[in-house]
Amino acid sequence: MERTVNGVRLAVREAGAAEKPALLLIHGFPLDSAMWDAQLSGLAQHCRVVAPDLRGHGASDAPPGPYSIDQHADDLAALLDALGIQRAVVGGLSMGGYVALSVWRRHPARVSALALIDTRANADTPEAKAAREATIGRIRERGVAVLAEEMLPRLLAPENQGKTEIERAVREMILRQPVEGMAGALEAMRDRADATDLLTGVTVPAAVIVGEADVITPVSVAEDLARRLPDARLVVVPRAGHMAPVEAPQEVNAALLELARRTG
Numbered sequence: 001m002e003r004t005v006n007g008v009r010l011a012v013r014e015a016g017a018a019e020k021p022a023l024l025l026i027h028g029f030p031l032d033s034a035m036w037d038a039q040l041s042g043l044a045q046h047c048r049v050v051a052p053d054l055r056g057h058g059a060s061d062a063p064p065g066p067y068s069i070d071q072h073a074d075d076l077a078a079l080l081d082a083l084g085i086q087r088a089v090v091g092g093l094s095m096g097g098y099v100a101l102s103v104w105r106r107h108p109a110r111v112s113a114l115a116l117i118d119t120r121a122n123a124d125t126p127e128a129k130a131a132r133e134a135t136i137g138r139i140r141e142r143g144v145a146v147l148a149e150e151m152l153p154r155l156l157a158p159e160n161q162g163k164t165e166i167e168r169a170v171r172e173m174i175l176r177q178p179v180e181g182m183a184g185a186l187e188a189m190r191d192r193a194d195a196t197d198l199l200t201g202v203t204v205p206a207a208v209i210v211g212e213a214d215v216i217t218p219v220s221v222a223e224d225l226a227r228r229l230p231d232a233r234l235v236v237v238p239r240a241g242h243m244a245p246v247e248a249p250q251e252v253n254a255a256l257l258e259l260a261r262r263t264g
Contacts, residue, residue, distance in 0.1 A: 005078035006071075011059035012079065013051040015044035021112070021260050022088035023047040024076065026096030028118070028243075029185050030147045030177050031170075032058025035093070038249030039256065046257055050088070052079055054099070056181025067184035069095075069192040073102035080110055089260050091115030091207075093245060094217065095185065101195040104202060112263045114206040115256055116225055118242045120217050123194035132190040136183045144182055148174045157213035157241035166247060199228035206232040207259040209252060211240030233258075 001012045013033045023043060025036045033051040040049050053060040054072050076099065080088060090111050092100035097119025104111050124132065138146045148171050153161065160166045206229045210222035219236055226234040235255040240247040 003079055003082045005075050005082055008055045008063060008075065009061045010055065010075065010079060011053040012083075013040055014049065014083075015040040016046070016048040018048055018084070020046065020048045021263065022080075022085045023049045023256065023260060024080070024085075024088040024090045025049065025051045026072075026076070026090070026092035026099045027051070027054065027057065028092075028094030028096050029189065030057075030144065030151070030174050030182050032173060032177065034058070034169075034173055035243070035246055039245060039253060042249060042253040043257060047089075047260055048085070050079075050083065050085070052076065054185075056184045057177060062178040062181035062184070064180060065184035065187055067188040069098045069102050069188050070106060072099045072188070073106050076103055077107040077110055086110070087112040089113040089115065089256070089263060091117060091256060092119065093117040094119050094242065095189055098189065098192055098195070101198060104204075105195070105198055108203075111204055113204050113259050114202060114229075115209060115259055116206065117209040117252070118211060118214050118217050118222075118244055119225075120221050121195040121199055121225060121228075123192055124190055129190045132186045136186050139179055139182055144175060144177050144179060147177075147182065154215055155242045157211060157239055157247060159239060160241065160247050166243075170243060170246065196228070199225065200230065202229050202231075204231070205259060205262040207235060207255050208232050209235045209237060209244060209255050211237050211242060211244040211247060213239075213241045214244070216242045
């Protein structure tokens with residue numbers, strides 16, 4: 001399915017009946033909505049699951065930048081309008097978590113609950129900003145294969161690395177991303193606002209989900225998120241790294257379903 005919002009064509013995966021509670025899932029970087037395949041199939045009986053490719057990712061348009069996290073949030077609010085969805089449980093992994101928090105900040109009436117998965121609220125440090133700038137240069141020079149080489153060892157738990165089906169699927173996802181979109185995403189993450197102060201004002205139920213072997217946003221970061229949110233439950237997922245929904249889908253699905261039920 002495709003929808004055009006804010007002048008950009010977004011590819012959207014959807015499963016589940018329209019009358020069921022909506023669950024909007026936002027992928028991370030450098031990925032697309034295929035990372036949610038196990039959630040689309042596993043939760044469709046209970047929810048209307050919507051998983052878009054953000055602008056610059058997957059099969060969506062990849063216009064020239066600059067991109068911003070707030071722009072992604074506005075795209076998704078417009079997508080909910082196009083799909084006739086008033087409110088949704090909004091969940092995001094890593095960069096998708098940044099976008100989910102921006103949806104809450106900019107469009108709180110659209111959010112019935114928040115799922116923050118393998119993510120953080122704080123902005124980039126100066127060192128992290130410089131590292132993103134350097135990565136932009138490398139992918140413009142050598143292509144997105146650079147991202148697979150550099151990121152895969154840190155995305156997955158040790159038991160899911162090597163010649164596993166999980167690693168193969170994640171590698172293929174990375175390699176099909178457009179260079180322009182990846183550069184735009186890196187710029188958006190580099191320049192994003194700090195959302196730490198936003199957390200204490202979240203008035204909807206939340207779930208903070210993290211892989212126990214996540215080295216990018218470790219359990220300690222998730223614990224801090226959960227402490228700051230007024231109504232959050234922390235779920236630490238065994239046998240998973242930074243890609244918990246792909247590495248341990250049953251555990252993540254159970255956590256998402258429990259969150260959806262908490263919305264009433």
